Each structure stands twice: as structure tokens, then as C-alpha cells.
Amino acid sequence: MPELPEVETIRRDLTERILNKKIVQLDILLKKTVKNDSNNFRQELLGDRFTRVDRVGKLLIFELKKSNRFLLIHLKMTGQLVYCFGKKVIAGGHSDEVGVECLPNRHTRVVFGFSDKGKLYFNDMRTFGYVKLVNAQDLEIVKAKFGIEPMDKGFDLSFLKSLIKNRKTNIKAVLLNQNLIAGIGNIYVDEILFASHVLPTRGVNRLSDQELKLIVKHSKVILKKAIDNRGTTFNNYVDASGRKGNFIKFLKVYGRKGQKCKRCDGVVEKMKVAGRGTHYCAKCQK
């Protein structure tokens, strides 16, 4: 379940490994993963080079040198982008648990091969993820749909207040809404609200400035700490080296249903909020 910290980790890793290397191989193992015509897609990428890897929310954007188009990659729930050198996954890979020791594997959908023998595998068990070439104009349309990056300076109390003005929904739905705030998913939203002592079901029109301030602060602190720890591997996320993220050891509520609260003597409960499984402590979140 890659969210902002996981996608950012992949972006940084790939930036160090694939930039300015000629694309010499392109295998499409599952056509529906590629949202362009397969032949055009191959033809356009072969011989070109990635000059930059960007991220907006959970979406990766690869800038091309020759083509005036951009490659978008969305991992959705089970997508992985694993970079290998030769046949070996570099920097090791917890292969016993995430199954990337043998590539391509049964979940590999697209393979990018570079002139230095490096290979980038797009694996996706549930096949919700996609790769797509778009032109500059379409890229701007896509970008415009995303809300503010929560780690940006501009995301502060007054900005959050402007987002929730006249809204009637709960705070969890707002934090998950990519059109309002980009990159927070189901794991980090529960962690942010726990850290802020705020119940996910709270209506946004009833939150105090103090509570909103805490939500802004903990959004930044938790996402940063998660990036510093290379993200969270709960089910099958791996970084671009096939390694798992380390943030799971810092999770305080997500996935802890029935366990003792880490902050008080309550017990972590689980309910459905905004259509998602939601973890919280009813005793110390208000």
C-alpha cells in the first residue's frame, strides 16, 4: 500500500540509478497495465532516457530526454518498482517474504532494460496500477487535480481551515481526499489522527484550531519520519531495491486492533470510516 513516504523513497532511489541511461529493452507482459497502444509505447521509449523522476501525491512522473512526453507510473495498492543490476536484486531484498528474488516473476507486468544492464521491473499482483505516457498538456491537467503536498510550507493551519470550510464530512475523509491533500493513505491517516488525539469520525466543522494545528504538525512529522525510515511495509511494499520499509515498527495504531494502546490503558479498536478500515483508541482520541 504505497503512500507518500513509500513513493518518495522509490523516487529517490530511482533518481540515483536510472537517470540518463538509454532504454534498450521494453517488455510488456500485461497489456492492460500500459494505458497507451503497446507498439507506440515501446517505440517511443526505446532509445530515450529518463532525465528526472518527480512525484505528485502517490504518482511518479518520469521526464524523458528526447520525447516531449512524460511517463506516469501509479502503483495503486500492490505495485512495486524494483531495480536490478544484471540478474541480482541489488542491496538485498527480503526475497523470502516479498518474492522479488526471481525476476521477472508472475506479477511482473512491464520490464524496462537500460544500456548499463540495469533493469526496472514493474510488478503488480492485483493489476490496478498503470504506466502511461502523456504529453505536457495532459500532465498539467493530471497535476492540477492533486491537492497540496502535506509536507509543503504552504500546508498550515489557515490552509487546512480553508480546505474544510463549508464541508460536512469527517476529518479522515478530508485527509484521504487526494484532490485536497496529496499523498496520505489509510495507514498514515490513522497514525496522524492518533498522534493528534482526534477521532477519525470527527466532523471537520467541529474541530478546534488547536486540533487542526496538531493534525498539520503531525502530518509533517509522521510523513518525514516515515520517509527517513524508507516507508512502511505492511503487506507487500518494497522499495526500488526490493527492501522492506522500516516504519512499521513506529506504527502506533494501524494494524493493532485489540492490542493495548501505546499511549494510555485503552485498547485499539477498529471500525469503518470513509469506507476504510480505521484504527483508533476511543479512550485517548476525542
Added chain:
DNA sequence: CCTTGTGTTCTCCG
């Protein structure tokens, strides 16, 4: 049955 990110569709309300 459950899990989730996002786009689409439905429904409600003023």
C-alpha cells in the same frame, strides 16, 4: 467475507 487507491456513478439537499 475481508483488504485499499482512485475513478465513476448514484443520491441527497438546498
Added chain:
DNA sequence: CCGGAGAACACAAG
């Protein structure tokens, strides 16, 4: 009846 908000559904596979 329109627009917008928010909820519900669709998608997939283990």
C-alpha cells in the same frame, strides 16, 4: 432542475 458534496460502487486477487 442544477450543482456540488459525499457516499457507494467498481475494479482485482489472495
